[in-house]
Structures are given as C-alpha cells and as structure tokens.
Amino acid sequence: MSIPQQIWPEDFAKRYEDKGYWQGETFGQMLDRLEATHGERLALVAGDARWSYAELARRARIAAEGFAALGLTPGDRVLVQLPNRAEFLVAVFGLFYAGLVPVYALPAHRETEVLHLVAKSGARTYVVADRHDGFDYLPLARKVRAEVADVAHVIVAGEAAEFTAFDSLGDKGLSAPVPRNPREVAFLQISGGSTGLPKLIPRTHDDYLYSVRASAEICGLSDKSVYLCALPAAHNFPMSSPGYLGALHAGGTVVMSPNPQPDVAFRLIAEHGVTITGLVPPLALLWMQAAPRTKHDLSSLQVLGVGGAKFIPEAAAKVRPVLGCTLQQVFGMAEGLVNYTRLDDPEEIIISTQGRPISPDDEVLVLDDEGNPVPEGxxxxLYTRGPYTIRGYHEEPSANARSFTPDGFYRTGDVVRRLPGGYLEVRGRAGDHINRAGEKISAEEVEDHLIAHEGVFDAAVVSVPDKFLGEKTCAFVVRSDAGEVQPRDLKAFVRSRGIAEFKVPDQIVFVPEFETTAVGKVSRKALRAALKEKYLEKG
Ligand code: J2J
Structure with a gap:
C-alpha cells in the first residue's frame, strides 16, 4: 500500500508557505526544538511520571530507535491505541522521530474498529496498553494478530505477556529525526463521519503544526500554562485545540488525566495548578454540578474550552459564575477547520456562538441546498477550505466525491449561521450521524450491526435529544419471522460484535414495518426522518 498522500494544489501550498502558515517543520524536528527551547521545564505529568522536555525527548528518541529496530521503514503506519498515560506522548513522538505515521484509535474501540483501522491504514504494528477502564486489551491484541497476519508487531504499554513491552524498545536512542517532507502525511486521524466505519484523515506536518501554533496563540498559552488532557488523547480536540500539542509548543506542562470525571480531574487541577482544559458539553455540565461541593481548589483554572457538540447558551452562561474561569467555545473537526471564541470576546459572543475560524485564510461558505450563498444570519x-483542512480522506474515492467539492471545499455536514465578524453558530447538521456526548456515531454502521441479527428484518437508527448527552441513539427495528427478539438481546448482540460501547443503541423501538412510499423504497435518510417524526416527535 502506498504512503498516504495529502495534496493541496501547488498554488495553494505556495500561498500557505508564503504567508508563513506552513513553516516546513516536521513533528520530529519539533521535538528537538522543544528540547532545545524548554529543556528542563516540566513537560509532562502522568501517573508517577514528572518529565522535563529533555526527559520526554530522551524517551521518545529511545522509542524511535526501538521502532526502527523492528524493521519499520519511514512512512509505515502504526496503529496507536493508548489511553491518557505517559506512554502516549512517548509513543507518538517516538513514531514521528522515526519517520513513522501514527494511526489513532480510541481506547473505546474494540475488534471491529481496530481491524477496520488496521485494514484501511495498512498498519503492521499495533501499540496498545495492557488495561484501561476495566478492559483487558491483550485478548483484543491476540485477536488482531490471529486475524491479520500482516500485523507483525504488538507493543504493549504495561504487562506485555507474549508481546513486546513498550519499555523494552530501544536503547541509546536515535540521534536525529528521520527526515520527512513536511508536506507529507504525519499521521492519520479518524473521522466521526456519518457513513459506515471511520474514515482516515491524513494530516501533514505543515498543516497540523500551523493549527497547533495558531491555537496556542489564540488560547493564550505560554510556558506558564498547564493543560489538563481530560478527554481521550487520541481525539483531535485535546490533541490540538489547543490541546497537549499546543501546550508543549508553548513550553507549558501537560497533565494527563486517566479519565475526565470530576473527582479525578479536580484533584489534578488542584495539585498541578492546571490553567486550561477542554471538555465536551456533558462533562462541562458534570463539572459544574460537582464544583460547588468539591474540596479541591480549582482557582488556577483560567480557561475552559468546550466543544465537540453544541453547548447550549443557558449552560454556557454558567461557566464563569460556577467555575470562575473564561469559557472558550470550540467548534472543530478532525478534518481541519477549528473555530474559537476569543478570550477577550464580549460575554454575549462567548455564550451564544461557537467562535470564528483560526485563520484569515480559512474560507467559509454557508450555502443553501442548491449551493447558493445564504445571507448573513x-x-x-457549511463548506470550508483552508491551510489546515484536508482535501480528501485516505483512499476513499467515492466518499471524497461526496464530501468535497471539485474546487476542494470540504462539505462539513454542519448547518450553521454566520454572524457579524465571521462568528458561527451551529444550528444542527445535515448528515445522519448521532453526536452522543461528542462521540460521533454513524447511523449506518449501527444499522448494519442490528441487521446482522437473525431476529431483525430491518433497522433504522436516529438521534433523540437527551438532556445530559445532547443526543442519544434510538434504533427502530422491524422484527423478522425468527421470533420475538428483545431489546436486551439486541444490545447484547451489538456489543458482541466487538464495537465501542458508545455505539450500542440507548433505546430500541420495535415497529411493525417501515412504510415506503408508493414509488418504492425511500432513501435511508428519508426513512430515518419519517420514523423520527412519526414515533418521536408526534408522540
Ligand atoms: C456543535 N457541534 C460541534 C461545537 C464540534 C475541536 C473541537 C471539537 C472537535 C470535534 C475537534 C462543535 N458545537 N462546538 O476536532 O479540533 C461537531 C460538528 C463537527 C463535528 C466534528 C476539535 N464542535 N462539533 O468534535 O471530528 O458536527 O471533532 O463537524 O470529532 O463535531 O467532530 P470531530
């Protein structure tokens, strides 16, 4: 399989370089720069680890040598499925340093997603933790090895059993980063797209590091900043908006929280003087509920970024009074475009909008269904194109034809209003996915799992509003003749298909049939909408 490519037309690439957005630095070179600039400053707090930039760099170089010694060659993809622990940063910087391409899986992913990501990316190496959140990953690693002979190496952070221990990788360390073209793909991020299993998003050194530098500036990061990584580190939001990469770029400290629950996170905030973090709306609500009763001192927290799903104004208005910090709304996507409210924006803007783009060269179009521009307001x-928005998914010709216009705009699937000053308000979305607490779930993917059950004739999955999660999933199911399958059987069945728990339908509603129009079969999209209207909205 070829090395993933991500190509901007040369005139665009040149413009982005000329304007100084793309600076020709690779992630490997970034690590050397961070060490040279911030050497003895505290880079990382995770579990018992308290590592300076020099120590993080030393460990990453050793891991890099270890990866190279496995026989991996520059451009090879490596699937990384690690929770928020110290090895996450060592592994990814080690991979970058060795010229390798991380492919990010979420800790919640199970065999179906992992096998899909392996197949899509052509990864032959899998880096995984032994355990996290009560789940033992070793049986999963065994399954992956058994099913895909190409996966030659499994590297485990923690107890490695028959696999290679992460800590045993390397010895002296590579002395310099393996040269890469900064315009090449640095890593593959996963999409929260609306059709089927996740697509791979190829991000280059040049484009991503621009978004990191610009985000660090917009979010006011400095070498005094302490960023709490509370969301899973593989998500784009805690990675770069401004995320741990933004914090490292600025010479600050990253504190890894093993999970985002208030009891765990609040202790870390108080202990390490955390100044900034990022959360999805349900967690922000949970933190606001818990904060008035906590014994921990949260006064170091200056900025709370909230994004991934719509944060309603009533909740947004409570952030400052309850948590005593500035809210920053973040409307981003792993494909590129990220919008922030600015820290000095009037409270009204911060509460009621999802911010404005990072870059003056983020082109934003708001078009009606016929493709004509709508008036402001x-x-x-929403369509977008710019210096850090991809021009296509990795090896997805038909999805690319749908998701990108011929002149390179990404169809985000989001419905927005553009307000004065270029601020965007997210109104909803056109695509058929469920945004469950910031995790995007493809209706089609869950339907495919349900239909695989012999008791199911057909299934349609829709979102239903949920006070806490924002949205949750509801599956309409038409039973087959094979008996009276029950909701709990179906949930157990979907779970047994080896998928992330957040994709298991929250609610299952049996219906006698899916009505089709006289003309014949309606589209899935129309069917989902009709079912929603008939059973959920009209009661
Ligand atoms: C409404 N919907 C939002 C918001 C994302 C920063 C922050 C978030 C993501 C992310 C990210 C929203 N209000 N504030 O990558 O760097 C929905 C939109 C969007 C989709 C992207 C980042 N913030 N969304 O959530 O790739 O529908 O990225 O298109 O996971 O989340 O999802 P994802």
Whole structure:
C-alpha cells in the first residue's frame, strides 16, 4: 500500500508557505526544538511520571530507535491505541522521530474498529496498553494478530505477556529525526463521519503544526500554562485545540488525566495548578454540578474550552459564575477547520456562538441546498477550505466525491449561521450521524450491526435529544419471522460484535414495518426522518 498522500494544489501550498502558515517543520524536528527551547521545564505529568522536555525527548528518541529496530521503514503506519498515560506522548513522538505515521484509535474501540483501522491504514504494528477502564486489551491484541497476519508487531504499554513491552524498545536512542517532507502525511486521524466505519484523515506536518501554533496563540498559552488532557488523547480536540500539542509548543506542562470525571480531574487541577482544559458539553455540565461541593481548589483554572457538540447558551452562561474561569467555545473537526471564541470576546459572543475560524485564510461558505450563498444570519450548509483542512480522506474515492467539492471545499455536514465578524453558530447538521456526548456515531454502521441479527428484518437508527448527552441513539427495528427478539438481546448482540460501547443503541423501538412510499423504497435518510417524526416527535 502506498504512503498516504495529502495534496493541496501547488498554488495553494505556495500561498500557505508564503504567508508563513506552513513553516516546513516536521513533528520530529519539533521535538528537538522543544528540547532545545524548554529543556528542563516540566513537560509532562502522568501517573508517577514528572518529565522535563529533555526527559520526554530522551524517551521518545529511545522509542524511535526501538521502532526502527523492528524493521519499520519511514512512512509505515502504526496503529496507536493508548489511553491518557505517559506512554502516549512517548509513543507518538517516538513514531514521528522515526519517520513513522501514527494511526489513532480510541481506547473505546474494540475488534471491529481496530481491524477496520488496521485494514484501511495498512498498519503492521499495533501499540496498545495492557488495561484501561476495566478492559483487558491483550485478548483484543491476540485477536488482531490471529486475524491479520500482516500485523507483525504488538507493543504493549504495561504487562506485555507474549508481546513486546513498550519499555523494552530501544536503547541509546536515535540521534536525529528521520527526515520527512513536511508536506507529507504525519499521521492519520479518524473521522466521526456519518457513513459506515471511520474514515482516515491524513494530516501533514505543515498543516497540523500551523493549527497547533495558531491555537496556542489564540488560547493564550505560554510556558506558564498547564493543560489538563481530560478527554481521550487520541481525539483531535485535546490533541490540538489547543490541546497537549499546543501546550508543549508553548513550553507549558501537560497533565494527563486517566479519565475526565470530576473527582479525578479536580484533584489534578488542584495539585498541578492546571490553567486550561477542554471538555465536551456533558462533562462541562458534570463539572459544574460537582464544583460547588468539591474540596479541591480549582482557582488556577483560567480557561475552559468546550466543544465537540453544541453547548447550549443557558449552560454556557454558567461557566464563569460556577467555575470562575473564561469559557472558550470550540467548534472543530478532525478534518481541519477549528473555530474559537476569543478570550477577550464580549460575554454575549462567548455564550451564544461557537467562535470564528483560526485563520484569515480559512474560507467559509454557508450555502443553501442548491449551493447558493445564504445571507448573513440565515442558516445554511457549511463548506470550508483552508491551510489546515484536508482535501480528501485516505483512499476513499467515492466518499471524497461526496464530501468535497471539485474546487476542494470540504462539505462539513454542519448547518450553521454566520454572524457579524465571521462568528458561527451551529444550528444542527445535515448528515445522519448521532453526536452522543461528542462521540460521533454513524447511523449506518449501527444499522448494519442490528441487521446482522437473525431476529431483525430491518433497522433504522436516529438521534433523540437527551438532556445530559445532547443526543442519544434510538434504533427502530422491524422484527423478522425468527421470533420475538428483545431489546436486551439486541444490545447484547451489538456489543458482541466487538464495537465501542458508545455505539450500542440507548433505546430500541420495535415497529411493525417501515412504510415506503408508493414509488418504492425511500432513501435511508428519508426513512430515518419519517420514523423520527412519526414515533418521536408526534408522540
Ligand atoms: C456543535 N457541534 C460541534 C461545537 C464540534 C475541536 C473541537 C471539537 C472537535 C470535534 C475537534 C462543535 N458545537 N462546538 O476536532 O479540533 C461537531 C460538528 C463537527 C463535528 C466534528 C476539535 N464542535 N462539533 O468534535 O471530528 O458536527 O471533532 O463537524 O470529532 O463535531 O467532530 P470531530
């Protein structure tokens, strides 16, 4: 399989370089720069680890040598499925340093997703933790090895059993980063797209590091900043908006929280003087509920970024009074475009909008269904193109034809209103996915799992509003003749298919049939909408 490519037309690439957005630095070179600039400053707090930039760099170089010694060659993909622990940063910087391409899986992913990501990316190496959140990953690693002979190496952070221990990788360390073209793909991020299993998002050194530098500046990061990584580190939001990469770029400290629950996170905030973090709306609500009763001192917290799903104004208005910090709304996507409210924006803007783009060269179009621009203030479909927005998914010709216009705009699937000053308000979305607490779930993917059950004739999955999660999943199911399958059987069945728990339908509603129009079969999209209207909205 070829090395993943991500190509901007040369005139765009040149413009982005000329304007100084793309600076020609690779992630490997970044690590050397961070060490040279911030050497003895505290880079990382995770579990018992308290590592300076020099120590993080030393460990990453050793891991890099270890990866190279496995026989991996520059451009090879490596699937990384690690929770928020010290090895996450060592592994990814080690991979970058060795010229390898991380492919990010979420800790919640199970065999179906992992096998899909392996197949899609052509990864032959799998880096995984022994355990996290009560789940033992070793049986999963065994399954992956048994099913895909190409996966030659499994590297385990923690108890490695028959696999290679992460800590045993390397010895002296590579002395310099393996040269890469900064315009090449640095890593593959996963999409929260609306069709089927996740697609791979190829991000280059040049484009991603621009978004990191610009985000660090917009979010006011400095070498005094302490960023709490509370969301899973593989998500784009805690990675770069401004995320741990932004914090490292600025010479600050990253504190890894093993999970985002208030009891764990609040202790870390108080202990390490955390100044900034990022959360999805349900967690922000949970933190606001817990904060008035906590014994921990949260006064170091200056900025709370909230994004991944819509944060309603009523909740947004409570952040400052309850947590005593500035809210920053973040509307981003792993494909690129990220919008922030600015720290000095009027409270009204911070509460009621999802921010404005990072870059003056982020082109934003708001179009009606016929592709015509709508007036300012009117809702429409958001399209975007710019110096850090991809031009296509990795090896997805038909999805790319749907998701990108011929002139390279990404169809985000989001419905927004553009307000004065370029601020965007997210109104909803056109695509058929469920945004469950910031995790995007493809209706189609869950339907495919349900339909695989012999008791199911057909299934349609929709989102239903949920006070806490924002949205949750509801599956409409038409039973087959094979008996009276029950909701709990179906949930257990979907779970047994080896998928992330957040994809298991929250609610299952049996219906006698899916009505089709006289003309014949309606589209899945229309069917989902009709079912929602009939059973959920009209009661
Ligand atoms: C409404 N919807 C939002 C918001 C994302 C920063 C922050 C988030 C993501 C992310 C990210 C939203 N209000 N504030 O990558 O760097 C929905 C939109 C969007 C989709 C992208 C980042 N913030 N969304 O959530 O790739 O529908 O990225 O298109 O996971 O989340 O999802 P994802």
């Amino acid at each position: 009117a809702p429409g479909n």
